[in-house]
Amino acid sequence: MFGNLVNQYKIHIFILFGLGYLILGTGLHGDDYVEIMKMQDFSNFQFFYPSPYIHEHYILGLPAHYLLFWAYKFIGYENLIFYDLIKILAHGICIFFIFKFLTNYFEADRALLGSILFILFPLHDATTYWYMALVYIIPAALLSYSCHHLLNNSWLKSFLYGLLGASFFYTSPPFVFGLGMIFAFQRSYKKFLFFIFPGILYVGYYFYIKAYFPFAEKRIGDSIDLVSFLKNFIAQILSSIESYIGPSFFLKIFYAVVSLEFTSIIILSVIFTCILKSKRALSTISKHPKSLILSLFCVALFSFIIFSLTGYYNHSPFNLGNRTLVYTSFIVCILIISFLPSKKGSLVFLSVFFLLPLFGLSDYWKDWNSDQKLIIASIDQSSALADLPPDSLVFVTDNLYHKLGAFDHIEFFSMSWNTRTIFNKYRSQGSQFMGLTSYLRITDNKVIDQKFYEHYQLKKNLFLYESMTDKLIQISPSELTNLMLNKKPAFRHWIQGLKGTKVEDLITQLSPRLAYIFK
Numbered sequence: 001m002f003g004n005l006v007n008q009y010k011i012h013i014f015i016l017f018g019l020g021y022l023i024l025g026t027g028l029h030g031d032d033y034v035e036i037m038k039m040q041d042f043s044n045f046q047f048f049y050p051s052p053y054i055h056e057h058y059i060l061g062l063p064a065h066y067l068l069f070w071a072y073k074f075i076g077y078e079n080l081i082f083y084d085l086i087k088i089l090a091h092g093i094c095i096f097f098i099f100k101f102l103t104n105y106f107e108a109d110r111a112l113l114g115s116i117l118f119i120l121f122p123l124h125d126a127t128t129y130w131y132m133a134l135v136y137i138i139p140a141a142l143l144s145y146s147c148h149h150l151l152n153n154s155w156l157k158s159f160l161y162g163l164l165g166a167s168f169f170y171t172s173p174p175f176v177f178g179l180g181m182i183f184a185f186q187r188s189y190k191k192f193l194f195f196i197f198p199g200i201l202y203v204g205y206y207f208y209i210k211a212y213f214p215f216a217e218k219r220i221g222d223s224i225d226l227v228s229f230l231k232n233f234i235a236q237i238l239s240s241i242e243s244y245i246g247p248s249f250f251l252k253i254f255y256a257v258v259s260l261e262f263t264s265i266i267i268l269s270v271i272f273t274c275i276l277k278s279k280r281a282l283s284t285i286s287k288h289p290k291s292l293i294l295s296l297f298c299v300a301l302f303s304f305i306i307f308s309l310t311g312y313y314n315h316s317p318f319n320l321g322n323r324t325l326v327y328t329s330f331i332v333c334i335l336i337i338s339f340l341p342s343k344k345g346s347l348v349f350l351s352v353f354f355l356l357p358l359f360g361l362s363d364y365w366k367d368w369n370s371d372q373k374l375i376i377a378s379i380d381q382s383s384a385l386a387d388l389p390p391d392s393l394v395f396v397t398d399n400l401y402h403k404l405g406a407f408d409h410i411e412f413f414s415m416s417w418n419t420r421t422i423f424n425k426y427r428s429q430g431s432q433f434m435g436l437t438s439y440l441r442i443t444d445n446k447v448i449d450q451k452f453y454e455h456y457q458l459k460k461n462l463f464l465y466e467s468m469t470d471k472l473i474q475i476s477p478s479e480l481t482n483l484m485l486n487k488k489p490a491f492r493h494w495i496q497g498l499k500g501t502k503v504e505d506l507i508t509q510l511s512p513r514l515a516y517i518f519k
Helices: 002-023 032-040 044-048 052-060 062-067 070-074 081-102 108-120 131-151 155-167 173-185 189-212 226-245 247-258 262-277 290-310 320-339 344-380 416-422 477-486 494-498 502-510 512-518
Strands: 392-396 401-404 407-411 432-435 440-443 446-449 454-457 461-466 471-475
Touching: 002 081, 002 108, 002 344, 032 070, 032 131, 032 416, 052 062, 052 189, 062 070, 062 155, 070 081, 081 108, 081 131, 108 131, 108 320, 108 344, 131 155, 131 173, 131 189, 131 320, 155 173, 155 189, 173 189, 173 290, 226 247, 226 290, 226 320, 226 502, 247 344, 247 401, 247 494, 262 344, 290 320, 344 401, 416 432, 440 477, 461 477, 471 477, 494 502
Parallel strands: 392 432, 392 461
Antiparallel strands: 401 407, 440 446, 446 454, 461 471
16 A cells, blocks of 8 residues: 555656646746736736726636736746746646546546546647646636546535636536536436536626626627527537548647657657556556546537637637647547557557657747747847837737747737737837738728737838847838738648638638638
């Protein structure tokens, strides 16, 4: 017994060290910068007593606000290591919670493997390295742990963890109602109703906010109808399938592995050597957990329904939006550990298949974070922008995305709100900043952003800014028009190579919002 306890501690320490290596140095991304700037302006009273009028849709996730987003207010832009430490802690807890849940269906080795696979699955790397995207894995872990307690008849613990998980953020409903189906399939209807009750409370709260504070809830469009919902639902299914068994999957894995750096290669060599020398194989499975597998299919199904209501997201392993793949990843990972042969060779194959892209993506995000900090520091100290005339409109020409191989993977200056935040110190005299993307058009003396539905008034002073060289170039409206017309679309998905075919017609019919990627 003592030996087993020691081995458990060794495994926990090994996992924490592994998470430390993967996550330390990955920093902040995307909306993190916007939220830091916003919350830095909050008084302590405003932070601790949130209002829909100033917090907008974050009022829909108060536990996330207090337990996660406090860092934006009290850490700010300094000491970025603390964000990484929080990410490490959150991932460690999530792996433990999922592990405990899976021990109800598998031996400890398969349960641990399944929890690590799900939390760190390479297709949704945004949930690992983007601080804000922790709101996708934390509810999954809390609700799984709640389910674990209810399976073991700990009703009070189940309710407390379930209430926290269901209300953590608006990412929770697919997990609440999907995991609850475990009890429905087992015909434990009392437990089913008990488990989903926190989810029903949260959905009621969500629609209360939508009804009385419509400006705070922007996910479900008022114009949604049955035809658009069905189109969105078909697009959800097709894009999810393509992400896991289509070209996107293999391209993501390939470019992730290509991103490996020397230190990671050495560490992986040691790990693989230990695995090969070990005589340990996976435990055998006598019976597949049908209720678990079916319930996780329901998690994916409920996520498709919710995303179909919003019409905002289709699935892809590339860009920060790949966080949406977390729902389908749960069933994919459980299917893997359910049907993976117990032979040692299968464990070796899975280790290579999983660890190579995992470490490669870690190196990729660390490198980008290092470059990103240099870019931001250069902008803050820019001599060119210091002399910017008042009331200028500035188009940033580079660093719109950070590439993963051939793909424009992580959004940077392509996100208008991110650009406004990073260039904020130069906006005090009425100047505006935006990325020079392919979906900008000039109409009626306005610059129209066709992706984010924003518009900017053309100003007297028009400039291009090269963030890599700190060069500011003044241009005319006609030159700007030509630049926009000749700007090539960012390469976000291999399917863009089918422009002008029936595939493009099908995609734009199912999801008109995606038309911009072909322009």
